[in-house]
Amino acid sequence: MSTVSGTSILTGRQGLSGRLSDFFWRNPKILLLLMLTPPLLWLGVIYLGALFALLLQSFFSIDDFSGLINYEFTFATYKQLLIPSNFDIILRTVLMAVLVTLASAIIAFPIAYYAARYARGKWKVIFYLGVMLPLWSSYLVKIYAWKLILAKEGILTWFLAKLNLLWLLDAWLALPVVGGTSLSISYTGTFIVFIYVWMPFMILPIQASLERVQGNLIEASADLGGKPSQTFRYVLFPLALPGIIAGSIFTFSLTLGDYIIPQIIGSSRLFIGQAVYAQQGTAGNIPLAAAFSIVPIVIMGLYLWMAKRQGAFDAL
């Protein structure tokens, strides 16, 4: 398209649309500008503007006596993040995000591997839809389903009672930190629901990276005497790693920012998302809420930078 020069061989077109068409043909930059302006205005002004305003607010502080925002540049609000009670929230959230990401990768890998290497024809479609439907189905419905399962009188208790394994559940709930009076108000419950809701995002990138692994590589490893565990450790895992990292971007980021799951299924101890929500809502401390929400942005920025170095974006 770009090879045509401005010299006209033909006479120009007639009519408004014809002349406009000729004009765009000769000035592709103007057409490009016209096409880019609406989306860039929308995303650039509304979205980036809002993000920038948020960033700005985090450098203000709140007056302890009047409760009004003090519009002076200060790092005082960021210092508040380092108070033990606030710093605990950050540590707790990051630890949860790491654990959820690791567990998701472990559960997702066999599904992705089977779908990439063994599923053919009809089964390929079943696996694809089997991952896409839960991934896209309603977030709240998924959380609600787990409330039904984990409730004290719910299906899990019933099932374990049938198997005479209730003592196992009770022993688990008696543990410090991960336990509680019921699974639906414990860290264990929060952990399970996080995995359930975000794990599908892990499957597709791993599957994409495994699709590129040639079957004969695995056979070669076996021919050279590699046991299945060695083949996994030295052949499959390194090749799947970019996909795992790509998937972990989603599981990690989504867990970091979530505030609804720990609110509905979890102990009363806060996560970053809940802290942001509480600070901007009931507490009315917008600067602290803004400072809290900068934390996931910074962590994700570092994470994305490391992921890019590992070549994870090629696997997306």
Added chain:
Amino acid sequence: MRSDKNTSAPLGLKIAAGLGLAFLHLPILLIFLYAFTTEEKSYQFPPPGYTFKWFAAAWNRPDVWEAMGLSVRVASISTVVALVLGTLCAAAVSRTKFFGREAVSLLVILPIALPGIITGIALRSAFSFAEIPFSFWTIVLGHATFCVVVVYNNAVARFRRISGSLVEASADLGADSFQTFRYIILPNIGTALLAGGMLAFALSFDEVIVSTFTAGQQSTLPIWMLEELIRPRQRPVTNVVAMIVVLVTFLPILGAYYLTRDGDQVAGGGK
């Protein structure tokens, strides 16, 4: 080429993959079961009895209808906005190389790559900064922002497959660029746009995190459901609504899958 077409998977892998898929699907089926229970105070399992009365109860609840109406309107308008912006962006990015192209694709993906709560609180503080009162339009503003990426992804993938020679042939045969768009490009990207639009609708219809920040007093269906989860009134009614939401979001996803499945067969795609 793969050399292992007929080998079957080791048993352990089959079991792990099967269990994983079951883990993803069984909880949703449980929602359906509880829509028919006669017990409304607790989540007793197995349900003591089964009834259809909650469907009638849900039908007669005006708050359910109101929330659903709002969600459908928000999702429709957000989808239209996302279709226009996403297609424009995809067309610009895929047909020319220009300075800052990478930045544009990053900007489109950012609203969905950052946690929803950040998009939500950023928009909320911007609205209060600019003294914009919360309304139907503030919800749409938020939803359209993160729906653009879905349309964009679908459209970019399809634009890449349309052969440049088709467009050139159209020009050689005397079509102006509007005719080329109308008769060549649009039929080729149509199904991708439809699929992207359906997914955007499903995404908006289901979104709760950003909406809680931009909705003010109004309740979209997910916000209604969140309130019911925290302060339940008639629990099985929530299940009936949840079941409807699942079915409503499944249709566009299945539709989008069937529309983009044959994407490789786009005219001139082999070039």
